[in-house]
Amino acid sequence: MPKKLKAGFYSLACCEGCEIVMFDLEENFLKALDFVEIVDARLFNGKHPGEKLDIAIVEGCVESEVDKKHLLEIRERCKYLVAFGACATIIGIPGIRNALPKEIQKKLKRKAIIPVKDKAFPISAFVKVDALLQGCPAFTHEILDVFVKLYHGIVPKLEEVPVCSECRERENPCLLFEGIPCLGPVTYAGCKALCPSERAQCIGCRGFTEDGNFEALRKKFQEMGIPKKEIYNLFTYFNPDPFTKKMEEK
Template sequence: MIFIGVFKFASCDGCQLAFFDISDRLLKLDIKIEYFLEAQSENIFNKFDIAFVEGSISTPQQEEKIKEIRKKSKKLITIGACADSGGIQSIRNFMDYEDVLKHVYPSPEYIKSLEKSKPISDYVEVDFEIRGCPINKEQLYEVIISVLMNKTPSLPEYPVCLECKRKGNPCVLILGQPCLGSIIKAGCGAICPSFNRGCYGCFGPIENPNIDSLREIFEKHGYGNLFDSILTSFNAYNKTYREKYEKEN
């Protein structure tokens, strides 16, 4: 039997819902969920074979807590864009912190927050990332089964474009809509282009994305001014984007 903990930091709770979506299948596995505040009233904070972590680190208390969770867990797996890349709340990382506080809260003096919202991997070692905003429930199931079988989870490393072409979708980028599909990791089934909308990148970047080339295409189509803001939305503080912007500025 493996012991699981599900934890939440700065997030909307949406990724944790994937556990409910596969609960009928989870009940048949040799697992015990020891800690999951959103799902059960009795929780034990002891040792875990897997800690699933949702959310970014945004407060000093969260920084301490994630270190404690890491010490108690054999594997730590992040779930979703907030935990993997800082989430939409990390847009503030590129702004003046005091200015943001002043504009968002009527009494900013009561807010005890870190200046930046950062991914879990900025604080502790992460064994595996499940991407998306929210994550795909099938990917979550694959990861749990893989840990039970002691194998590496088989999740796509290729871009959304591949899923999109397999579905036979016309390319919305060519038809005049901003679409990040060529640099974003697959896993959603290219859902946005399937409904005639561009991909806004919620699964985060593939390895070695050709960001400059896609920016040129956006510029050629007349929406180059949107590129940076779309890229740095769901996964604003992803290490790939961060390194690139820090190098450029």
């Protein structure tokens, strides 16, 4: 048996749901331990500061200088860095704060927690990211896939089709036809169209596609009679406003 992959799990500002997803691998979690050695993870109390890692799996976003410093240290220590979940990959729900008025952001000044430019950032804003595990929370089948591929030295690539294609595979009726404002047409697939299959609209947790036709979708939402403010809110659950500049200067 070749050497095990040395892995570390880290969490920055987030709900830690992605790390909990690890336990949803259940028996596969135990099987994965045959080729992955968890050497550093606060949830498992593996205290090995400084040890070199093959993979670092980082969930959460950067909201403070402490988060940023921690992230830079992790990058130094690992061969592959995997962004784990929506907060780390695309900023997700914590990013809603970035559109809050300045005076609210300013309330946060204090010594212990130094905010980074009063904003929340996905980890790719500060370090090179080798692979993404998208979704809120991340998906178990993809976690295993990333482990297996990186074990063989293959850097996994993303699905490059929108959620709509997976809805079609599952023969789901289109929610847009029923007046339900779904972000499926502009969001990356890979979730097997989980939300639309439960008759719940896609809220974009896997990130917007590069070539999404946002303008057409906005018009569609307008035709449904959704007020302008609500349309803005729908587009900005998990992602920065696609109609303005993507991310302001870091």
